[in-house]
Amino acid sequence: DTGVSQDPRHKITKRGQNVTFRCDPISEHNRLYWYRQTLGQGPEFLTYFQNEAQLEKSRLLSDRFSAERPKGSFSTLEIQRTEQGDSAMYLCASSFRTDRETQYFGPGTRLLVL
Amino acid sequence: AQKITQTQPGMFVQEKEAVTLDCTYDTSDPSYGLFWYKQPSSGEMIFLIYQGSYDQQNATEGRYSLNFQKARKSANLVISASQLGDSAMYFCAMREGGKLIFGQGTELSVKP
Numbered sequence: 001d002t003g004v005s006q007d008p009r010h011k012i013t014k015r016g017q018n019v020t021f022r023c024d025p026i027s028e029h030n031r032l033y034w035y036r037q038t039l040g041q042g043p044e045f046l047t048y049f050q051n052e053a054q055l056e057k058s059r060l061l062s063d064r065f066s067a068e069r070p071k072g073s074f075s076t077l078e079i080q081r082t083e084q085g086d087s088a089m090y091l092c093a094s095s096f097r098t099d100r101e102t103q104y105f106g107p108g109t110r111l112l113v114l
Numbered sequence: 115a116q117k118i119t120q121t122q123p124g125m126f127v128q129e130k131e132a133v134t135l136d137c138t139y140d141t142s143d144p145s146y147g148l149f150w151y152k153q154p155s156s157g158e159m160i161f162l163i164y165q166g167s168y169d170q171q172n173a174t175e176g177r178y179s180l181n182f183q184k185a186r187k188s189a190n191l192v193i194s195a196s197q198l199g200d201s202a203m204y205f206c207a208m209r210e211g212g213k214l215i216f217g218q219g220t221e222l223s224v225k226p
Binding site: 031033035040041042043044045048050055056058089091093100101102103104105106107108110 | 118147149151156157158159160161164166205207209211212213214215216217218219
């Protein structure tokens with residue numbers, strides 16, 4: 001039973017560049033979530049999908065951020081024109097639609113914008 | 115206003131002793147779920163335990179138990195027989211709609 005995987009695990013980029021992260025959920029899970037975590041803080045919700053439909057987006061998700069889950073399986077999170085304030089850990093999680101909806105997290109992608 | 119409050123930035127516990135990590139929450143929804151996650155220095159969030167608002171009994175998972183006091187809106191995590199590998203950040207979270215809202219976390223250090 002494979003868990004949630006994320007790629008890349010680390011990314012260093014220069015301010016103004018675009019970056020894209022990928023998340024592969026647990027195979028039978030129909031919900032997929034993106035969170036952002038900065039140093040010393042708890043994760044903050046960005047967006048989530050049920051199958052291929054994006055059901056909710058946080059106000060944190062500015063116009064520079066876009067997420068997709070085209071076939072209801074893996075998801076990508078793209079940040080355009082990166083800023084230093086985008087430096088953070090980007091966490092992906094998945095769950096199966098039940099009463100509990102326990103979210104299982106991947107290892108995260110650590111982004112550093114220089 | 116904070117929906118999840120963890121008032122202990124850091125805690126120390128002696129190996130083999132029990133420790134309680136505090137969490138209070140704020141919601142007007144009668145149906146909600148509360149979660150605890152562990153985050154080691156590697157960064158991955160590890161699910162520990164779940165408590166539903168309608169659950170009659172406190173949740174337990176091995177050495178983890180949740181002291182759920184609904185009237186006080188508290189959901190404290192109790193770790194029994196602490197081990198060195200328990201040293202990590204611990205986050206309390208509440209499900210709101212589809213998403214989780216996390217507290218600030220408590221850093222637990224287990225002393226040998």
